[in-house]
Amino acid sequence: MLNVLTCPIQQQSPSTHDQVQIALAIADDNILKSLLVNCTPAIARPSLIGTVSSSIGVAIAPQTSVDGIIRYESIHCALAPPEFEAEHSLFPYTNQTTKQKEYQKLTRCESETRNLGQSVSLAQALSLLTQVGFLPRQVDEILSLSYEACHKSWWYTLDADGNPNVPFLRLIRTLRYPNGSYTIQYKDYFSQEKPCCFQSQTQQVLVEIKTGLQSFSETLEKINYCRNQLDIPKAILICDAVSDLEARGFISQGISLYAASDLFLPAQANCVNCITRDCPMNGTEDSPVLTCRRFCLGEDTN
The missing domain is CATH 3.40.1350.10 (Trna Endonuclease; Chain: A, domain 1)
Known part of the structure:
Protein backbone atom coordinates (compact mmCIF):
# COMPACT_ATOMS: atom_id res chain seq x y z
CA MET A 1 0.00 0.00 0.00
CA SER A 74 -11.70 23.18 10.23
CA ILE A 75 -13.87 25.53 8.17
CA HIS A 76 -17.63 25.07 8.55
CA CYS A 77 -19.17 28.14 6.93
CA ALA A 78 -18.28 30.97 4.56
CA LEU A 79 -19.36 34.53 3.89
CA ALA A 80 -21.64 34.82 0.87
CA PRO A 81 -20.48 36.97 -2.09
CA PRO A 82 -21.03 40.77 -1.88
CA GLU A 83 -23.98 40.65 -4.29
CA PHE A 84 -25.99 38.86 -1.61
CA GLU A 85 -26.06 42.05 0.45
CA ALA A 86 -29.07 43.19 -1.59
CA GLU A 87 -30.56 39.66 -1.41
CA HIS A 88 -31.45 39.76 -5.12
CA SER A 89 -29.54 36.55 -5.84
CA LEU A 90 -30.89 34.85 -2.73
CA PHE A 91 -34.55 35.66 -3.40
CA PRO A 92 -34.94 36.02 -7.18
CA TYR A 93 -38.71 36.32 -7.00
CA THR A 94 -40.81 39.15 -8.35
CA ASN A 95 -43.71 38.37 -6.02
CA GLN A 96 -43.17 40.13 -2.69
CA THR A 97 -45.27 37.59 -0.79
CA THR A 98 -43.13 34.70 -2.10
CA LYS A 99 -39.97 36.58 -1.15
CA GLN A 100 -41.23 37.09 2.38
CA LYS A 101 -42.16 33.42 2.78
CA GLU A 102 -38.73 32.26 1.61
CA TYR A 103 -37.03 34.74 3.92
CA GLN A 104 -39.06 33.55 6.91
CA LYS A 105 -38.30 29.93 6.03
CA LEU A 106 -34.54 30.55 6.04
CA THR A 107 -34.54 32.62 9.24
CA ARG A 108 -37.19 30.91 11.38
CA CYS A 109 -34.70 29.80 14.10
CA GLU A 110 -32.54 32.06 16.24
CA SER A 111 -29.27 31.33 18.01
CA GLU A 112 -27.96 32.82 21.21
CA THR A 113 -25.66 35.85 21.07
CA ARG A 114 -22.01 34.76 20.90
CA ASN A 115 -18.70 36.60 21.07
CA LEU A 116 -16.31 36.66 18.13
CA GLY A 117 -13.81 38.76 20.06
CA GLN A 118 -14.03 40.16 23.57
CA SER A 119 -12.11 43.29 24.62
CA VAL A 120 -9.80 43.03 21.61
CA SER A 121 -7.64 45.81 20.20
CA LEU A 122 -8.49 47.63 16.98
CA ALA A 123 -5.80 45.66 15.14
CA GLN A 124 -7.22 42.36 16.40
CA ALA A 125 -10.75 43.40 15.48
CA LEU A 126 -9.62 44.33 11.96
CA SER A 127 -7.84 41.00 11.62
CA LEU A 128 -10.82 38.95 12.84
CA LEU A 129 -13.19 40.55 10.35
CA THR A 130 -10.80 40.70 7.39
CA GLN A 131 -9.71 37.06 7.66
CA VAL A 132 -13.25 35.75 7.17
CA GLY A 133 -13.68 37.72 3.93
CA PHE A 134 -15.34 41.02 4.79
CA LEU A 135 -14.43 43.84 2.40
CA PRO A 136 -12.68 46.94 3.84
CA ARG A 137 -15.86 49.01 3.59
CA GLN A 138 -17.79 46.29 5.43
CA VAL A 139 -15.15 46.14 8.17
CA ASP A 140 -15.33 49.92 8.59
CA GLU A 141 -19.11 49.74 8.80
CA ILE A 142 -19.06 46.98 11.42
CA LEU A 143 -16.52 48.76 13.62
CA SER A 144 -18.39 52.07 13.33
CA LEU A 145 -21.82 50.75 14.31
CA SER A 146 -23.80 52.65 16.89
CA TYR A 147 -24.54 50.84 20.17
CA GLU A 148 -27.90 49.35 19.12
CA ALA A 149 -27.21 48.88 15.39
CA CYS A 150 -26.29 45.59 13.69
CA HIS A 151 -24.56 44.67 10.46
CA LYS A 152 -26.49 42.10 8.38
CA SER A 153 -24.69 39.56 6.20
CA TRP A 154 -25.58 36.27 4.51
CA TRP A 155 -23.44 33.20 5.02
CA TYR A 156 -23.39 29.60 3.83
CA THR A 157 -22.82 26.41 5.73
CA LEU A 158 -20.46 24.11 3.80
CA ASP A 159 -21.04 20.47 2.97
CA ALA A 160 -18.44 17.69 3.31
CA ASP A 161 -16.88 18.68 -0.03
CA GLY A 162 -16.60 22.35 0.87
CA ASN A 163 -19.48 23.44 -1.36
CA PRO A 164 -22.02 26.09 -0.25
CA ASN A 165 -25.03 24.46 1.30
CA VAL A 166 -27.79 26.23 3.24
CA PRO A 167 -27.69 30.06 3.55
CA PHE A 168 -28.28 31.76 6.89
CA LEU A 169 -28.48 35.32 8.15
CA ARG A 170 -25.91 36.70 10.59
CA LEU A 171 -26.23 39.91 12.59
CA ILE A 172 -23.04 41.44 13.98
CA ARG A 173 -22.84 44.19 16.60
CA THR A 174 -19.82 46.00 17.98
CA LEU A 175 -19.30 47.34 21.49
CA ARG A 176 -16.63 50.03 21.86
CA TYR A 177 -14.98 50.84 25.18
CA PRO A 178 -13.26 54.04 26.42
CA ASN A 179 -9.87 52.27 26.50
CA GLY A 180 -10.06 51.71 22.72
CA SER A 181 -10.91 48.01 22.83
CA TYR A 182 -13.79 46.26 21.06
CA THR A 183 -16.16 43.38 21.70
CA ILE A 184 -17.66 41.86 18.56
CA GLN A 185 -20.83 39.81 18.99
CA TYR A 186 -22.96 37.88 16.52
CA LYS A 187 -26.32 36.12 16.34
CA ASP A 188 -27.49 33.74 13.59
CA TYR A 189 -30.93 33.21 12.07
CA PHE A 190 -31.23 29.89 10.27
CA SER A 191 -33.74 27.43 8.86
CA GLN A 192 -33.00 24.28 10.87
CA GLU A 193 -29.39 23.46 11.85
CA LYS A 194 -27.54 26.08 13.90
CA PRO A 195 -24.08 27.01 12.59
CA CYS A 196 -21.57 25.56 15.03
CA CYS A 197 -19.09 28.46 14.92
CA PHE A 198 -18.36 31.81 13.33
CA GLN A 199 -16.29 30.30 10.54
CA SER A 200 -13.95 27.55 11.78
CA GLN A 201 -13.05 25.39 14.76
CA PRO A 266 16.13 15.99 -0.35
CA ALA A 267 19.86 15.44 0.17
CA GLN A 268 22.80 16.72 -1.86
CA ALA A 269 23.21 14.07 -4.51
CA ASN A 270 26.15 12.55 -6.36
CA CYS A 271 24.84 9.96 -8.81
CA VAL A 272 28.30 8.39 -9.22
CA ASN A 273 28.46 7.42 -5.54
CA CYS A 274 24.77 6.60 -5.02
CA ILE A 275 23.88 2.93 -4.49
CA THR A 276 20.23 3.20 -5.49
CA ARG A 277 20.71 0.82 -8.44
CA ASP A 278 17.15 0.99 -9.81
CA CYS A 279 17.52 4.73 -10.52
CA PRO A 280 18.14 5.54 -14.23
CA MET A 281 20.69 8.21 -13.24
CA ASN A 282 22.73 5.84 -11.07
CA GLY A 283 26.46 6.04 -11.91
CA THR A 284 26.07 8.99 -14.30
CA GLU A 285 29.15 11.22 -13.97
CA ASP A 286 27.63 14.31 -15.57
CA SER A 287 24.22 13.94 -13.91
CA PRO A 288 22.27 17.22 -13.64
CA VAL A 289 20.66 16.02 -10.37
CA LEU A 290 21.67 18.25 -7.42
CA THR A 291 19.33 17.02 -4.69
CA CYS A 292 17.44 13.74 -4.42
CA ARG A 293 15.18 12.07 -1.87
CA ARG A 294 16.59 8.63 -2.74
CA PHE A 295 20.30 9.52 -2.71
CA CYS A 296 22.16 7.14 -0.43
CA LEU A 297 25.78 6.29 0.34
CA GLY A 298 26.77 2.93 1.77
CA GLU A 299 28.10 -0.46 0.97
CA ASP A 300 26.49 -2.00 -2.09
CA THR A 301 24.75 -5.16 -0.99
CA ASN A 302 23.78 -6.26 -4.53
Whole structure:
Protein backbone atom coordinates (compact mmCIF):
# COMPACT_ATOMS: atom_id res chain seq x y z
CA MET A 1 0.00 0.00 0.00
CA LEU A 2 2.85 2.39 0.82
CA ASN A 3 6.11 2.96 -1.03
CA VAL A 4 9.15 1.20 0.43
CA LEU A 5 12.40 3.10 0.82
CA THR A 6 14.83 0.74 -0.90
CA CYS A 7 18.04 2.56 0.01
CA PRO A 8 19.85 1.34 3.16
CA ILE A 9 20.70 4.17 5.56
CA GLN A 10 24.34 4.70 6.29
CA GLN A 11 25.41 4.55 9.90
CA GLN A 12 26.08 8.29 10.25
CA SER A 13 22.76 9.28 8.67
CA PRO A 14 19.72 10.17 10.79
CA SER A 15 17.32 7.31 11.38
CA THR A 16 14.04 7.17 9.48
CA HIS A 17 12.29 8.38 12.63
CA ASP A 18 14.63 11.37 12.96
CA GLN A 19 14.44 12.22 9.24
CA VAL A 20 10.67 12.37 9.37
CA GLN A 21 10.60 14.31 12.65
CA ILE A 22 13.10 16.85 11.29
CA ALA A 23 10.94 17.26 8.19
CA LEU A 24 7.87 17.83 10.38
CA ALA A 25 9.74 20.32 12.56
CA ILE A 26 10.55 22.57 9.59
CA ALA A 27 7.46 21.79 7.54
CA ASP A 28 5.59 24.63 5.87
CA ASP A 29 1.82 24.91 5.59
CA ASN A 30 1.71 23.00 2.30
CA ILE A 31 3.45 19.95 3.77
CA LEU A 32 1.28 19.94 6.89
CA LYS A 33 -1.86 20.27 4.77
CA SER A 34 -0.61 17.43 2.58
CA LEU A 35 -0.44 15.21 5.65
CA LEU A 36 -4.10 15.95 6.39
CA VAL A 37 -5.28 15.66 2.80
CA ASN A 38 -3.14 12.88 1.30
CA CYS A 39 -3.15 10.38 4.16
CA THR A 40 -5.29 7.24 3.81
CA PRO A 41 -8.10 7.79 4.64
CA ALA A 42 -7.92 11.59 4.38
CA ILE A 43 -8.46 13.64 7.53
CA ALA A 44 -9.86 16.72 5.75
CA ARG A 45 -10.47 18.22 2.32
CA PRO A 46 -8.21 21.07 1.13
CA SER A 47 -11.08 23.56 0.85
CA LEU A 48 -12.06 22.97 4.48
CA ILE A 49 -8.62 23.61 6.00
CA GLY A 50 -7.64 27.06 7.26
CA THR A 51 -4.43 27.84 9.11
CA VAL A 52 -2.30 24.89 10.20
CA SER A 53 0.59 24.42 12.65
CA SER A 54 2.48 21.62 14.36
CA SER A 55 4.23 20.72 17.62
CA ILE A 56 6.94 18.06 17.63
CA GLY A 57 8.03 15.70 20.42
CA VAL A 58 5.25 16.58 22.87
CA ALA A 59 5.81 14.95 26.28
CA ILE A 60 2.67 13.50 27.86
CA ALA A 61 4.15 11.35 30.64
CA PRO A 62 7.57 10.44 32.06
CA GLN A 63 9.56 8.79 29.25
CA THR A 64 6.55 8.97 26.93
CA SER A 65 5.99 11.53 24.21
CA VAL A 66 3.96 11.81 21.04
CA ASP A 67 5.96 12.36 17.86
CA GLY A 68 3.82 15.29 16.78
CA ILE A 69 0.50 17.12 16.95
CA ILE A 70 -1.00 18.97 13.99
CA ARG A 71 -3.48 21.77 14.73
CA TYR A 72 -5.68 23.12 11.96
CA GLU A 73 -8.75 25.24 11.45
CA SER A 74 -11.70 23.18 10.23
CA ILE A 75 -13.87 25.53 8.17
CA HIS A 76 -17.63 25.07 8.55
CA CYS A 77 -19.17 28.14 6.93
CA ALA A 78 -18.28 30.97 4.56
CA LEU A 79 -19.36 34.53 3.89
CA ALA A 80 -21.64 34.82 0.87
CA PRO A 81 -20.48 36.97 -2.09
CA PRO A 82 -21.03 40.77 -1.88
CA GLU A 83 -23.98 40.65 -4.29
CA PHE A 84 -25.99 38.86 -1.61
CA GLU A 85 -26.06 42.05 0.45
CA ALA A 86 -29.07 43.19 -1.59
CA GLU A 87 -30.56 39.66 -1.41
CA HIS A 88 -31.45 39.76 -5.12
CA SER A 89 -29.54 36.55 -5.84
CA LEU A 90 -30.89 34.85 -2.73
CA PHE A 91 -34.55 35.66 -3.40
CA PRO A 92 -34.94 36.02 -7.18
CA TYR A 93 -38.71 36.32 -7.00
CA THR A 94 -40.81 39.15 -8.35
CA ASN A 95 -43.71 38.37 -6.02
CA GLN A 96 -43.17 40.13 -2.69
CA THR A 97 -45.27 37.59 -0.79
CA THR A 98 -43.13 34.70 -2.10
CA LYS A 99 -39.97 36.58 -1.15
CA GLN A 100 -41.23 37.09 2.38
CA LYS A 101 -42.16 33.42 2.78
CA GLU A 102 -38.73 32.26 1.61
CA TYR A 103 -37.03 34.74 3.92
CA GLN A 104 -39.06 33.55 6.91
CA LYS A 105 -38.30 29.93 6.03
CA LEU A 106 -34.54 30.55 6.04
CA THR A 107 -34.54 32.62 9.24
CA ARG A 108 -37.19 30.91 11.38
CA CYS A 109 -34.70 29.80 14.10
CA GLU A 110 -32.54 32.06 16.24
CA SER A 111 -29.27 31.33 18.01
CA GLU A 112 -27.96 32.82 21.21
CA THR A 113 -25.66 35.85 21.07
CA ARG A 114 -22.01 34.76 20.90
CA ASN A 115 -18.70 36.60 21.07
CA LEU A 116 -16.31 36.66 18.13
CA GLY A 117 -13.81 38.76 20.06
CA GLN A 118 -14.03 40.16 23.57
CA SER A 119 -12.11 43.29 24.62
CA VAL A 120 -9.80 43.03 21.61
CA SER A 121 -7.64 45.81 20.20
CA LEU A 122 -8.49 47.63 16.98
CA ALA A 123 -5.80 45.66 15.14
CA GLN A 124 -7.22 42.36 16.40
CA ALA A 125 -10.75 43.40 15.48
CA LEU A 126 -9.62 44.33 11.96
CA SER A 127 -7.84 41.00 11.62
CA LEU A 128 -10.82 38.95 12.84
CA LEU A 129 -13.19 40.55 10.35
CA THR A 130 -10.80 40.70 7.39
CA GLN A 131 -9.71 37.06 7.66
CA VAL A 132 -13.25 35.75 7.17
CA GLY A 133 -13.68 37.72 3.93
CA PHE A 134 -15.34 41.02 4.79
CA LEU A 135 -14.43 43.84 2.40
CA PRO A 136 -12.68 46.94 3.84
CA ARG A 137 -15.86 49.01 3.59
CA GLN A 138 -17.79 46.29 5.43
CA VAL A 139 -15.15 46.14 8.17
CA ASP A 140 -15.33 49.92 8.59
CA GLU A 141 -19.11 49.74 8.80
CA ILE A 142 -19.06 46.98 11.42
CA LEU A 143 -16.52 48.76 13.62
CA SER A 144 -18.39 52.07 13.33
CA LEU A 145 -21.82 50.75 14.31
CA SER A 146 -23.80 52.65 16.89
CA TYR A 147 -24.54 50.84 20.17
CA GLU A 148 -27.90 49.35 19.12
CA ALA A 149 -27.21 48.88 15.39
CA CYS A 150 -26.29 45.59 13.69
CA HIS A 151 -24.56 44.67 10.46
CA LYS A 152 -26.49 42.10 8.38
CA SER A 153 -24.69 39.56 6.20
CA TRP A 154 -25.58 36.27 4.51
CA TRP A 155 -23.44 33.20 5.02
CA TYR A 156 -23.39 29.60 3.83
CA THR A 157 -22.82 26.41 5.73
CA LEU A 158 -20.46 24.11 3.80
CA ASP A 159 -21.04 20.47 2.97
CA ALA A 160 -18.44 17.69 3.31
CA ASP A 161 -16.88 18.68 -0.03
CA GLY A 162 -16.60 22.35 0.87
CA ASN A 163 -19.48 23.44 -1.36
CA PRO A 164 -22.02 26.09 -0.25
CA ASN A 165 -25.03 24.46 1.30
CA VAL A 166 -27.79 26.23 3.24
CA PRO A 167 -27.69 30.06 3.55
CA PHE A 168 -28.28 31.76 6.89
CA LEU A 169 -28.48 35.32 8.15
CA ARG A 170 -25.91 36.70 10.59
CA LEU A 171 -26.23 39.91 12.59
CA ILE A 172 -23.04 41.44 13.98
CA ARG A 173 -22.84 44.19 16.60
CA THR A 174 -19.82 46.00 17.98
CA LEU A 175 -19.30 47.34 21.49
CA ARG A 176 -16.63 50.03 21.86
CA TYR A 177 -14.98 50.84 25.18
CA PRO A 178 -13.26 54.04 26.42
CA ASN A 179 -9.87 52.27 26.50
CA GLY A 180 -10.06 51.71 22.72
CA SER A 181 -10.91 48.01 22.83
CA TYR A 182 -13.79 46.26 21.06
CA THR A 183 -16.16 43.38 21.70
CA ILE A 184 -17.66 41.86 18.56
CA GLN A 185 -20.83 39.81 18.99
CA TYR A 186 -22.96 37.88 16.52
CA LYS A 187 -26.32 36.12 16.34
CA ASP A 188 -27.49 33.74 13.59
CA TYR A 189 -30.93 33.21 12.07
CA PHE A 190 -31.23 29.89 10.27
CA SER A 191 -33.74 27.43 8.86
CA GLN A 192 -33.00 24.28 10.87
CA GLU A 193 -29.39 23.46 11.85
CA LYS A 194 -27.54 26.08 13.90
CA PRO A 195 -24.08 27.01 12.59
CA CYS A 196 -21.57 25.56 15.03
CA CYS A 197 -19.09 28.46 14.92
CA PHE A 198 -18.36 31.81 13.33
CA GLN A 199 -16.29 30.30 10.54
CA SER A 200 -13.95 27.55 11.78
CA GLN A 201 -13.05 25.39 14.76
CA THR A 202 -9.59 24.27 15.86
CA GLN A 203 -8.97 20.55 15.42
CA GLN A 204 -6.00 18.43 16.51
CA VAL A 205 -4.47 15.32 14.95
CA LEU A 206 -1.98 13.00 16.63
CA VAL A 207 1.10 12.08 14.56
CA GLU A 208 3.06 8.88 15.22
CA ILE A 209 6.15 7.73 13.29
CA LYS A 210 6.48 3.96 12.99
CA THR A 211 9.90 2.34 12.70
CA GLY A 212 10.67 -1.17 11.54
CA LEU A 213 11.34 -2.20 15.13
CA GLN A 214 7.76 -1.58 16.26
CA SER A 215 5.19 -4.33 15.96
CA PHE A 216 1.57 -3.68 15.02
CA SER A 217 0.38 -4.16 18.61
CA GLU A 218 3.10 -1.93 20.09
CA THR A 219 2.31 0.87 17.65
CA LEU A 220 -1.43 0.61 18.20
CA GLU A 221 -0.98 0.52 21.99
CA LYS A 222 1.09 3.71 21.98
CA ILE A 223 -1.31 5.57 19.67
CA ASN A 224 -4.32 4.57 21.78
CA TYR A 225 -2.54 5.61 24.98
CA CYS A 226 -1.65 9.02 23.52
CA ARG A 227 -5.14 9.51 22.11
CA ASN A 228 -6.63 8.77 25.50
CA GLN A 229 -4.19 11.00 27.41
CA LEU A 230 -4.55 13.97 25.06
CA ASP A 231 -8.22 13.44 24.13
CA ILE A 232 -7.35 13.56 20.41
CA PRO A 233 -9.34 10.93 18.49
CA LYS A 234 -7.78 11.46 15.05
CA ALA A 235 -4.32 10.08 14.32
CA ILE A 236 -1.89 9.77 11.41
CA LEU A 237 0.72 7.00 11.31
CA ILE A 238 3.78 7.81 9.20
CA CYS A 239 5.72 4.71 8.12
CA ASP A 240 7.99 3.30 5.41
CA ALA A 241 5.79 0.35 4.55
CA VAL A 242 3.07 -1.77 6.08
CA SER A 243 1.41 -4.92 4.82
CA ASP A 244 -2.13 -4.76 3.47
CA LEU A 245 -3.31 -6.63 6.55
CA GLU A 246 -1.62 -4.15 8.91
CA ALA A 247 -2.96 -1.22 6.90
CA ARG A 248 -6.52 -2.52 7.18
CA GLY A 249 -5.96 -3.05 10.91
CA PHE A 250 -4.76 0.51 11.53
CA ILE A 251 -7.48 2.06 9.37
CA SER A 252 -10.18 0.03 11.15
CA GLN A 253 -8.97 1.61 14.41
CA GLY A 254 -9.43 5.14 13.06
CA ILE A 255 -5.76 5.68 12.15
CA SER A 256 -4.79 7.23 8.81
CA LEU A 257 -1.57 6.20 7.00
CA TYR A 258 1.04 8.36 5.29
CA ALA A 259 4.23 7.27 3.49
CA ALA A 260 7.41 8.32 5.33
CA SER A 261 9.34 8.63 2.06
CA ASP A 262 7.05 11.50 1.02
CA LEU A 263 8.44 13.54 3.93
CA PHE A 264 12.16 12.83 3.57
CA LEU A 265 14.14 15.98 2.92
CA PRO A 266 16.13 15.99 -0.35
CA ALA A 267 19.86 15.44 0.17
CA GLN A 268 22.80 16.72 -1.86
CA ALA A 269 23.21 14.07 -4.51
CA ASN A 270 26.15 12.55 -6.36
CA CYS A 271 24.84 9.96 -8.81
CA VAL A 272 28.30 8.39 -9.22
CA ASN A 273 28.46 7.42 -5.54
CA CYS A 274 24.77 6.60 -5.02
CA ILE A 275 23.88 2.93 -4.49
CA THR A 276 20.23 3.20 -5.49
CA ARG A 277 20.71 0.82 -8.44
CA ASP A 278 17.15 0.99 -9.81
CA CYS A 279 17.52 4.73 -10.52
CA PRO A 280 18.14 5.54 -14.23
CA MET A 281 20.69 8.21 -13.24
CA ASN A 282 22.73 5.84 -11.07
CA GLY A 283 26.46 6.04 -11.91
CA THR A 284 26.07 8.99 -14.30
CA GLU A 285 29.15 11.22 -13.97
CA ASP A 286 27.63 14.31 -15.57
CA SER A 287 24.22 13.94 -13.91
CA PRO A 288 22.27 17.22 -13.64
CA VAL A 289 20.66 16.02 -10.37
CA LEU A 290 21.67 18.25 -7.42
CA THR A 291 19.33 17.02 -4.69
CA CYS A 292 17.44 13.74 -4.42
CA ARG A 293 15.18 12.07 -1.87
CA ARG A 294 16.59 8.63 -2.74
CA PHE A 295 20.30 9.52 -2.71
CA CYS A 296 22.16 7.14 -0.43
CA LEU A 297 25.78 6.29 0.34
CA GLY A 298 26.77 2.93 1.77
CA GLU A 299 28.10 -0.46 0.97
CA ASP A 300 26.49 -2.00 -2.09
CA THR A 301 24.75 -5.16 -0.99
CA ASN A 302 23.78 -6.26 -4.53
